[in-house]
Amino acid sequence: MDEHTHADRPTQPAGGFTPSAALDPSAFYSLYLGSLALPDEDHRTHASIVLLLGGRLGLRPGEIQHLHEGWIHWDRGELRIPDRDPCACRLCWQTARHAQRAGDGRRLNEIITETTWGSPGGGRTIPFAWSQRLTAALATICEEEYLDLSVEAMAQLITASAQLAQGLDGDEIDFRNLRATGASFFADAGFPAHRVASLLGEDLDTARAFTRQEGGDAREQLFRLFGASPEEAAPEGTYVLLTDPEPFDGEPFDPREYDADWRHSRADAVAGDPDPLRNPRPVTNPTETTLDPSALGERTQLDSDSDLVADDNTATTLGQWVHEQDRQRRDGAAANSAVATDAATATAAEGSTSDTGVDDAEILDPYERIDGEPIATVETTVACGTIADGQPVPCRVVLGPESLLIVHDESMVATEHKRIDLSTVVGQSIDYVPSQFETTFDSTVAVAFDEGEGREIAVLGLSGNERINFANEVFKLILSECPIFVTHPARRGGRVTNKEPATGRLTVDDRSLTITSLDDQTADFTIHLSDIMHMETDRQTIDGEERWSLSIRHLGSDGAVESEITARDDRQYKLLRQFAKREYRKRKSQLRELTLTDDQKEVLVALYTADSHIDISTIISQQADNLQTILTTLEEAGLVRTGTNGTELTGLGRVAVNNKVEDVNA
Incomplete structure (x- = not known):
């Protein structure tokens, strides 16, 4: 038996894992250090999160996959796993199919709408604020919106970490060991069996196998043990991972930053967001067997920045569904679809700017409703709550300088139409398809807008480059001459510059962000989307007010720099973040799927290390025609x-060197 497991505990099977499988604190410490030795930055980040959440909070793989900020109460420092969190992601469809094969008599859609996602252990609350490292791990997940890992990928990260850990057998450590370690930790903390059972979401018999002494309430007990000084709470450094926030070499976050003040600040920020995220996992297509997968494109119906999240998979109209979602998100109340209809009727009766078309018989030409010269006009299928009762119908869509006009059936005396002021647009998502319309749309642009009566969505059936170009327009x-605060550079070569935020204006085009400074101390600059190396959201205090900012590490004229950009208007900030992140995520996805040859790696490393003015053909042993072919494929x-200045790496190329070529000189 491994000396690092709890050999003094019963070994009978209990809920799929046994006390003897638990790692003792020193073994878990070694396993965590093993995760920090992984060469890939993303692997280090994900492995450390999986180990902490599985081995200290006892989370299941599916719970880690579905965890998002909607589960976290930052002020109280509690992770609140829901009894059910509506989800129709790829993993949930797989679960539904397994259930159907196992004898569940319901249709797949019924299993999805009635069951997924739900934890096998049911809803429960787990405190975490007593450890800044746990807080940092949860905050890192929230930065990514959710952890996009399969169970197999998590298992591989655990194995890889164990193989790099001292004193552990890499082939013998799996998720059962982690959950057993979490159970053992809670038992060692002094919780009684019923509290361990509730913290783990397990039955009482399983918990009894781990408990040895009675304890108190989980939150107070853990704060008592670990809220004190590390020496008092954990003599001889038994739980140094939890008690000492000092960062380790290679750790993907600095736990010292995630103290109580950070949690309360985050809580205030989340509370101040008028549209908090529910479940950010992308909704996937449930009818792959009847559709050509190549026609679906990258099914990222949900852009989490735009909050286009389906809580309901039933056959409701789009308008009812959106209003129901909005009420559930804001009020937590039960859905009542009649309210959406009443609200729409009342809005029209009060002369709202929401144009239903009922009283506008004279408006037959959509161009008359557009301010200025039309920028784009398309004829396609549209689903919008105020047109044709929210059902998909043929429409003409006209984009003008200040508004978007949707017109249905111009042959009618009273033409149905909807005019959306761009000043009311709060989000866009490419390839978002509400579940009830999956057989109608293959690819789309969804425009979310709020005219004061709650969020509404117009889904436009567009495909190929047309949908990208339309969304970009x-x-x-919306972002033309957007007033901003900019700190540039905030960091250069990893060094903080201590520059103060300057006022400026931002404009975007298809491939770049252009910043014009209104401050003599900050030069104008352009960020090419292909040069972005890393991006994250942050908080900045400007003129005494705390604001969300976008921190972008990118290539500048003199190498890598970091710039922080904050829009004065929260709506424009959110749209800026969405625009920039869409391309960044796309490129990261491409990078994950990219396979490089040794020759390509050699060229990338040469470009990374050499001065841009040096002819790399002088330092690479390749024929000129072969070298040109390699450069063409890399371009x-x-x-x-x-x-x-010749051939140079893009920002993505620099990321590729860091993530993909660690073995080039092996």
Whole structure:
């Protein structure tokens, strides 16, 4: 038996894991250090999170996969796993199919709408604020919206971490060991069996196998043990991972930053967000067997920044469904679809700017409803709550400088139409398809807008480059000459510059962000989307007010720099974040799927290490035609570009060097 497992406990099977499988504190410490030795930055981040949440909070793999900020009460420092969190992601469809094969007589859609997602252990509350490292791990997940890992990928990270850990057998450590370690930790903390059972979401017999002494309430007990000084709470450093926030070498976050003040600040920020996220996992297509997968594209119906999240998979109209979602998100109340209809009727009766078209018989030409010259006009299928009762119908869509007009059936005396002021647009999502319309749309642009009566959505059936170009035009119109605060550079080469935020204006185009400074101390600059190396949201205090900011690490004229951008208007900030992150996520996804040859790696490393003015053919042993072929393939992949100074790496190329070529000199 491994000396690092709890050999003094009963070994009978209990809920799929046994006390003898639990790692003692020193073994878990070694396992965590093993995760920090992984060469890939993303792997280190994900492995450390999985180990902490599984081995200290006892979470199941599915719970880690579905965890998001909607589960976290930052002020109280509690993780509140819901009894059910409506979800129709790819994993949930797999679960539904397994249930059907196992004898569940319901249709797949019924299993999804009635069951997924739900934890096998049911709803429960787990305190975490007593450890800044646990707080940091949860905050890191929230930064990514959710942890996009399969169970197999988590298992591989656990194994890889164990193989790099001292004194552990990498092939013998799996998720059962982690959950057993979590159960053992709670038992060692002094909780009685019923509290361990509730913390783990397990039966009482399983918990009894781990408990040895009675204790008190979980939150107070853990704060008593670990809220005190590390020496008092954990003599001889038994639980140094939990008691000492000092960061380790290679750790993906600095636990010292995630103290009580940070939690309360985060709680205030979340409370101040008028549209808090529910479940950010992408909704996937449930009818893959009847659709050509190549026609679906990248089914990222949900852009989590735009809050286009389906809580209901029933056959309701789009308008009812959106209003029901909004009420559930804001009030937590039960849905009542009649309210949405009443609200729409009342809005029209009061002369709202929401144009239902009922009293506008004279409006037959959509161009008359557009301010200025139309920028784009398409004829396609549209689903909008105020047109045709929210059902998909053929429409003409006209984008103008300040508004979007949707017109249905111009042959009618009273033409149905909807005019959406761009000043009311709060989000966009490419390829978002409400579940009730999956057989109608293959690819879309969904526009979310709020005219004061709650969030509404118009889904436009667009495909290929047309949908990208249309979405970009909307972004460009809304973000043109956007007033901002900018700190540039906030960091250069990893060094903080201590520059103060300056006022400026931002404009976006298809491939870049252009910042014009209104301060003599900050020069104008452009961020090419292909040069973005990392991006995250942050908080900045400007003129005594705390604001959300977008921190972007990118290539500048003199190497890598970091710039912080904050829009004065929260709506424009959110749209800016959405625009920039869409391309960044796309490129990160491409990078994960990218396979490089040794010759390509050699060229990338040469470009990374050499001065841009050096002819790399002088330092690479390749024939000229072969070298040109390699450079062409790298340019097509977005990793290099050729400019006035010769061939150089893009930001994505630099990320590729860091993440993909660690074995180039092996």
